[in-house]
Amino acid sequence: MSERASIPKRDPEEVPERENGIEEVTTGSQSVIAALEQAGVEHAFGVQGGAIMPVYDALYDSSISHITMAHEQGAAHAADAYGIVTGEPGLAMATSGPGATNLVTGIADAAMDSDPLIALTGQVATDFVGNDAFQETDTTGITMPITKQNYFADHSDTVGDDVSEAFALAEKGRQGPTLVDLPKDITKGETDQWPNPPKTPETHDEPVEADESAVEAAATALKEADRPLILSGGGVVKSEASDDLRSFAREYEIPVITTMPGLGTFPETDDLSLGMAGMHGTGAANMAVTNCDVLLGVGTRFDDRLTGGVESFAPDADVIHVEIDPAEISKNIEADHPLIGDAERVLEQLDDAMTRAPEADEWREQCQTWTEEYPLTYEMPEDEPLKPQYVVEKFDELADDDAIVTTGVGQHQMWAAQFWTYEYPRTWVSSNGLGTMGYGVPSAIGAKIGAPDKEVVTFDGDGSFLMTMQELSVAVRENLDVTYVILNNEAIGMVRQWQDGFYEGRRMASEYPWVPEFDKLAEAFGARGFRLEEPEDVEETIQAAREYDGPAVIDAIIDPAENVFPMVPSGGDNGLFALNEQHLEMI
Amino acid sequence: MPGPAPDERMRPIGRRNTQGIRIDPEAEATHEPRMAVLSALVKHEPGVLSEVSSLFSRRQFNIESLTVGPTADETTARMTIVIEEPEPGVQQAKKQLRKLIPVIEVEELESAAMRRELALIKVAGDKPDDVQAVAQMYGGDAVDASKDAVTVEITGSKQKIDAAIEAFEQFDVLEIVRTGAAALERGSKTMDSATMESDN
Numbered sequence: 001m002s003e004r005a006s007i008p009k010r011d012p013e014e015v016p017e018r019e020n021g022i023e024e025v026t027t028g029s030q031s032v033i034a035a036l037e038q039a040g041v042e043h044a045f046g047v048q049g050g051a052i053m054p055v056y057d058a059l060y061d062s063s064i065s066h067i068t069m070a071h072e073q074g075a076a077h078a079a080d081a082y083g084i085v086t087g088e089p090g091l092a093m094a095t096s097g098p099g100a101t102n103l104v105t106g107i108a109d110a111a112m113d114s115d116p117l118i119a120l121t122g123q124v125a126t127d128f129v130g131n132d133a134f135q136e137t138d139t140t141g142i143t144m145p146i147t148k149q150n151y152f153a154d155h156s157d158t159v160g161d162d163v164s165e166a167f168a169l170a171e172k173g174r175q176g177p178t179l180v181d182l183p184k185d186i187t188k189g190e191t192d193q194w195p196n197p198p199k200t201p202e203t204h205d206e207p208v209e210a211d212e213s214a215v216e217a218a219a220t221a222l223k224e225a226d227r228p229l230i231l232s233g234g235g236v237v238k239s240e241a242s243d244d245l246r247s248f249a250r251e252y253e254i255p256v257i258t259t260m261p262g263l264g265t266f267p268e269t270d271d272l273s274l275g276m277a278g279m280h281g282t283g284a285a286n287m288a289v290t291n292c293d294v295l296l297g298v299g300t301r302f303d304d305r306l307t308g309g310v311e312s313f314a315p316d317a318d319v320i321h322v323e324i325d326p327a328e329i330s331k332n333i334e335a336d337h338p339l340i341g342d343a344e345r346v347l348e349q350l351d352d353a354m355t356r357a358p359e360a361d362e363w364r365e366q367c368q369t370w371t372e373e374y375p376l377t378y379e380m381p382e383d384e385p386l387k388p389q390y391v392v393e394k395f396d397e398l399a400d401d402d403a404i405v406t407t408g409v410g411q412h413q414m415w416a417a418q419f420w421t422y423e424y425p426r427t428w429v430s431s432n433g434l435g436t437m438g439y440g441v442p443s444a445i446g447a448k449i450g451a452p453d454k455e456v457v458t459f460d461g462d463g464s465f466l467m468t469m470q471e472l473s474v475a476v477r478e479n480l481d482v483t484y485v486i487l488n489n490e491a492i493g494m495v496r497q498w499q500d501g502f503y504e505g506r507r508m509a510s511e512y513p514w515v516p517e518f519d520k521l522a523e524a525f526g527a528r529g530f531r532l533e534e535p536e537d538v539e540e541t542i543q544a545a546r547e548y549d550g551p552a553v554i555d556a557i558i559d560p561a562e563n564v565f566p567m568v569p570s571g572g573d574n575g576l577f578a579l580n581e582q583h584l585e586m587i
Numbered sequence: 588m589p590g591p592a593p594d595e596r597m598r599p600i601g602r603r604n605t606q607g608i609r610i611d612p613e614a615e616a617t618h619e620p621r622m623a624v625l626s627a628l629v630k631h632e633p634g635v636l637s638e639v640s641s642l643f644s645r646r647q648f649n650i651e652s653l654t655v656g657p658t659a660d661e662t663t664a665r666m667t668i669v670i671e672e673p674e675p676g677v678q679q680a681k682k683q684l685r686k687l688i689p690v691i692e693v694e695e696l697e698s699a700a701m702r703r704e705l706a707l708i709k710v711a712g713d714k715p716d717d718v719q720a721v722a723q724m725y726g727g728d729a730v731d732a733s734k735d736a737v738t739v740e741i742t743g744s745k746q747k748i749d750a751a752i753e754a755f756e757q758f759d760v761l762e763i764v765r766t767g768a769a770a771l772e773r774g775s776k777t778m779d780s781a782t783m784e785s786d787n
């Protein structure tokens with residue numbers, strides 16, 4: 001493997017120190033940057049361009065460090081991942097027109113996962129708006145359905161306030177993406193207005209405490225339950241309620257399942273943990289959710305990948321729904337006990353209202369039996385072919401306990417969810433709701449910059465990697481110590497699995513006749529590349545990649561026939577999960 | 588030892604309906620669509636109308652009419668939205684609407700609420716007196732007359748306007764334009780900035 005000494009890397013010493021940032025405002029742009037600095041923003045991910053140039057010019061004097069990405073989609077995903085690992089809005093910047101439209105996928109992704117993100121887009125000068133000017137798009141129109149709120153800045157005096165409010169909205173209440181569209185004349189225009197501090201508008205709902213009588217009723221239902229179950233979702237991460245959820249579950253000895261975004265909110269090493277539920281969840285989690293009689297769902301929107309067909313979702317259960325967004329109550333699954341508030345606070349309230357634990361010895365034993373009956377397994381041949389699950393498991397063994405895992409979308413994402421043991425919140429960084437292939441490479445960049453002291457590993461697919469691999473150039477330039485593992489099946493495997501299961505094996509457009517040699521590609525980018533084929537080399541290769549100081553890519557050539565199980569077909573009954581292809585035919 | 592295959596596993600007895608509501612075998616709640624009149628007080632700023640209409644279309648709420656107009660306070664506007672949805676849909680529409688940042692307050696008006704629509708009906712001008720007589724039967728009036736056409740204005744409930752339009756069909760109807768509903772609660776109940784403050 002050749003190492004090119006000439007690849008220029010960014011030297012932190014060479015970057016001018018601008019500790020103080022903006023001290024005085026004379027233009028709209030400076031007001032924008034002052035608003036961001038005032039909100040505590042330290043990093044920005046973006047790509048330059050005509051209409052956003054005034055804002056970048058003000059960034060020149062800012063304490064905010066800007067990471068130039070290869071593509072605006074990468075900027076949005078990096079900012080999104082930064083938001084997940086830090087809990088604070090990540091900042092993505094782009095110019096008007098194609099810059100803004102390239103952000104769209106990443107903004108939609110953040111919306112689906114309630115990730116805090118603020119996007120700033122350049123716009124043509126207000127005199128030109130509506131004339132189909134060069135690089136004009138109706139950015140606020142396009143992003144309206146995928147943002148919590150967006151803004152079209154219409155005055156240099158108030159543009160900083162718009163940014164402050166957008167930042168606050170992204171962070172507070174149910175988190176999500178916001179966008180401020182910045183016409184060039186507004187950012188260039190003169191103003192001496194220092195922006196307001198970040199503050200949400202009065203019409204924004206930020207419930208904290210749930211209604212006391214509803215809490216009492218929920219606690220009564222829970223303590224009288226015979227088959228109680230806790231479902232922990234992504235909202236538990238967002239509200240920092242993981243510790244409270246752990247103590248609650250342990251104190252009242254209630255088994256816990258998680259959604260995919262909820263991975264890490266409850267340690268999978270705990271006896272009460274039944275793992276992730278849903279389409280590719282564990283047998284125990286899906287049996288438990290199907291048969292429970294009281295379900296305490298915390299910070300979840302009962303997405304269809306979790307519920308399967310709603311007709312058979314927890315059909316005997318009284319549902320207690322702890323949720324910050326009233327519009328999620330009874331949207332998909334009717335809540336018998338809606339507890340609207342912040343998960344952390346509501347769990348404390350529930351704890352206060354619980355006078356005893358439910359009597360559920362038999363139920364816990366039943367759950368234990370399911371765990372034993374339905375372990376996550378795969379067949380491990382003596383030598384080749386390499387099994388993807390083994391690679392994930394082995395990496396987990398070797399990695400730091402609190403390592404962060406990011407992923408692309410497909411089978412590899414499911415193996416990463418299943419075969420890595422999650423113990424801490426903010427260690428699962430994935431495109432859960434939108435399912436965006438290409439999330440992997442840029443998300444590792446955002447995660448590493450947001451959490452520089454943590455080990456970051458990305459499980460990617462060959463197809464997903466090919467969608468955003470240009471961002472590897474950024475990881476190299478920023479000298480980020482991240483490890484990418486491509487679980488390479490030379491196929492868009494998840495689609496191939498569905499074709500085999502539900503389309504009579506008619507493999508239309510799912511197998512690649514040829515994929516590049518990713519290890520060499522990595523080297524061409526200036527990263528370290530490894531090719532992994534033999535099971536016996538797994539440990540050594542992973543260690544070499546981990547030890548390399550900078551981005552490393554392992555091209556792991558895996559068994560192309562491997563499929564993801566257990567599986568609940570789309571819209572199916574969780575209790576009827578298939579453990580293999582034969583089961584799929586039965587259900 | 589792997590656990591039982593799908594068809595041999597423990598099964599619950601219950602079911603939910605497609606709206607995620609547990610089915611009570613004793614009394615199965617059916618949710619037939621019904622008309623609901625929602626009144627929303629919103630900030631009077633650009634983009635609000637498209638935010639609201641985009642919300643209703645992307646969430647597939649069945650919208651019958653939507654009107655918007657100024658209020659006594661120039662910083663706010665009032666939208667009247669008539670939808671036809673089963674009960675859970677009505678509730679969901681209210682919650683989604685309330686979640687929009689420029690929306691200050693949302694209320695469903697009681698079925699007794701006053702609802703008024705306006706129609707302008709243009710008919711051929713050969714029987715002006717007959718046209719005027721029918722217009723007056725519906726409390727309306729001719730607002731324009733020329734050699735070839737007479738235009739009448741009718742206000743009232745949707746039912747009344749439907750009936751008026753039917754009555755005008757005896758003439759040669761050239762064109763009709765109708766507004767959506769504007770609605771207010773009966774009595775002294777209002778939805779103003781005072782209630783907005785108590786909400787926050």
Ligand SMILES: Cc1ncc(C[n+]2csc(CCOP(=O)(O)OP(=O)(O)O)c2C)c(N)n1
Nearest residue numbers: 410411412437461462463464491492493494
């Ligand atoms: C942007 C985008 N396009 C298409 C899809 C549909 N899709 C879902 S999984 C998948 C295959 C992914 O292939 P790869 O990244 O190699 O992962 P594998 O399933 O093989 O592990 C495709 C095409 C998607 N999720 N995202």
Ligand SMILES: [Mg+2]
Nearest residue numbers: 461462491493
């Ligand atoms: Mg693949």
